[in-house]
Amino acid sequence: MKNIDIVVIGQxxxxxxxxxxxxxxxxxxxxxxxxSRKDLDLTKTSExxxxxxxxxxxxxxxxxxxxxxxxxxxxxxxxKDRAFQTNAVGPGILASWCAEKNTHFIHFSTDYVxxxxxxxxxxxxxxxxxxxxxxxxxxxxxxxxxETACKHLIFRTSWIYSSVGRNFFxxxxxxxxxxxxxxxxxxxxxxxxxxxxxxxxxxxxxxxICNKNPFPSxxxxxxxxxxxxxxGFASKIFELAYPxxxxxxxxxxxxxxxxxxxxxxxxxxxxxxxxxxxxxxFNLDIPHWExxxxxxxxxxxxxxxxQD
Ligand SMILES: NC(=O)c1ccc[n+]([C@@H]2O[C@H](COP(=O)([O-])OP(=O)(O)OC[C@H]3O[C@@H](n4cnc5c(N)ncnc54)[C@H](OP(=O)(O)O)[C@@H]3O)[C@@H](O)[C@H]2O)c1
Numbered sequence: 014m015k016n017i018d019i020v021v022i023g024q025x026x027x028x029x030x031x032x033x034x035x036x037x038x039x040x041x042x043x044x045x046x047x048x049s050r051k052d053l054d055l056t057k058t059s060e061x062x063x064x065x066x067x068x069x070x071x072x073x074x075x076x077x078x079x080x081x082x083x084x085x086x087x088x089x090x091x092x093k094d095r096a097f098q099t100n101a102v103g104p105g106i107l108a109s110w111c112a113e114k115n116t117h118f119i120h121f122s123t124d125y126v127x128x129x130x131x132x133x134x135x136x137x138x139x140x141x142x143x144x145x146x147x148x149x150x151x152x153x154x155x156x157x158x159x160e161t162a163c164k165h166l167i168f169r170t171s172w173i174y175s176s177v178g179r180n181f182f183x184x185x186x187x188x189x190x191x192x193x194x195x196x197x198x199x200x201x202x203x204x205x206x207x208x209x210x211x212x213x214x215x216x217x218x219x220x221x222i223c224n225k226n227p228f229p230s231x232x233x234x235x236x237x238x239x240x241x242x243x244x245g246f247a248s249k250i251f252e253l254a255y256p257x258x259x260x261x262x263x264x265x266x267x268x269x270x271x272x273x274x275x276x277x278x279x280x281x282x283x284x285x286x287x288x289x290x291x292x293x294x295f296n297l298d299i300p301h302w303e304x305x306x307x308x309x310x311x312x313x314x315x316x317x318x319x320q321d
Contacts, residue, residue, distance in 0.1 A: 017046045017072045020065075022107065023081030024049035027175040028121065031212035032078065055081055055103030056095060062110050076117040076219065079104055086125075086147045087278050093146050100150035105157025112163035117228070119219060124171035124203055124236070126152040129281020132202075136287045137169070137232045144279040155232060164228040168215055168235040171284050172246075175208035176312045181243065185250045186313070189263040199244035199268035203284030204236040207305025211235070218295040229294055234286035237302035244268040249306060257314045 019036070023029040024047040036045045046068070053064050083089055083099035104120055111118040125148030126141045143149040158165050174182035182205075188195055215235060222229055241249070248266055255261060271282065288299055 018075040019045040020074050020077045021047045022079040026080050027173050027178050027208040029080040031208040035212045056098040058102050061106040065110050074116045077111050078119040079107055089146045090277055096146050096150040101153035101157050104154040108158040108161040108163045112161045118163050118165040120158055120167045122155050122167050122169045123151045124284040129283045131283055134285035134287035137290050165230045167232045170206055171203045171236040172205045173208050176309050185247050189261045193262055194265040196267045196269045197244040197247045198271055198274055199242045200270045201282050202240050202242050204240055205246045205302045206236040207309050210300045210305045217297055221295050233291045234288055235291050236286050237305055238299045239301045240285050253310050
């Protein structure tokens with residue numbers, strides 16, 4: 014069997030697809046193994062270590078990147094056990110496996126670990142107080158990873174979107190083709206993060222420190238630069254898409270407050286993440302959210318040129 018030095022948990026998600034494209038672009042796919050839920054189910058906790066042992070017994074895996082998570086924020090409210098298995102217990106077992114093998118572990122967490130009060134960007138040291146089950150399960154995952162003392166990077170990110178799959182960006186373009194008016198939340202503020210940029214910059218960060226001793230294990234906020242609301246994000250999507258997409262019929266975007274929008278999940282209003290710790294540690298430029306959106310737009314309309 015060929016040597017695998019990078020294992021990516023998750024195969025169909027937004028971030029894992031971005032990692033796949035990144036490694037393909039670097040001509041590096043031969044050394045990388047992507048594991049789907051069928052290959053390794055994070056809820057089947059008793060099988061995780063055995064599966065990794067049997068798949069990689071003859072390999073010297075340098076890094077495991079966990080992109081998998083139960084991200085169905087609304088559904089999770091009524092499936093707490095599944096959420097904690099997938100987002101906390103499973104990642105803890107992955108981290109233990111990495112600790113035992115002296116393998117590095119990269120994991121992604123969320124802005125939802127914070128309560129969302131105020132207007133000041135959250136630092137990694139700010140108090141955590143998740144408002145919903147998703148946030149609580151992701152916070153528990155961070156703690157389980159840290160407990161194992163493996164060499165880890167935990168990136169807290171926010172509002173991931175890409176040109177594929179179901180996310181805010183693709184949903185807006187779909188709705189814009191079927192509705193003339195959209196009501197979009199204007200009081201939740203954060204940074205829309207293009208999955209391609211997140212894969213690139215998290216990998217670049219890891220490359221910078223992978224040979225460092227001691228390894229700078231820890232939690233790092235990592236999302237796009239700049240902030241906006243979902244309303245601001247939607248407005249920019251349509252501003253850029255209108256000249257390119259003749260199928261769009263949406264004429265009015267109305268800002269609404271979270272309390273006017275019916276949802277069984279409480280979400281943080283302030284999802285601003287402070288990026289100084291990441292910048293100081295890795296000395297890398299983080300792209301602005303508008304730059305990510307422009308790139309994503311180019312991908313969408315290059316593959317589906319202006320539809321008449
Ligand atoms: N999306 C966001 O806005 C956001 C914001 C902050 C942080 N994050 C974090 O960033 C990371 C990447 O998010 P993403 O948006 O790329 O996620 P995503 O698109 O929702 O993909 C999640 C992936 O996890 C897999 N998965 C779910 N349950 C699993 C299980 N029990 N065992 C194995 N795999 C399982 C899914 O597989 P299937 O296709 O089989 O379901 C899918 O491949 C996650 O850690 C997420 O918590 C996301």
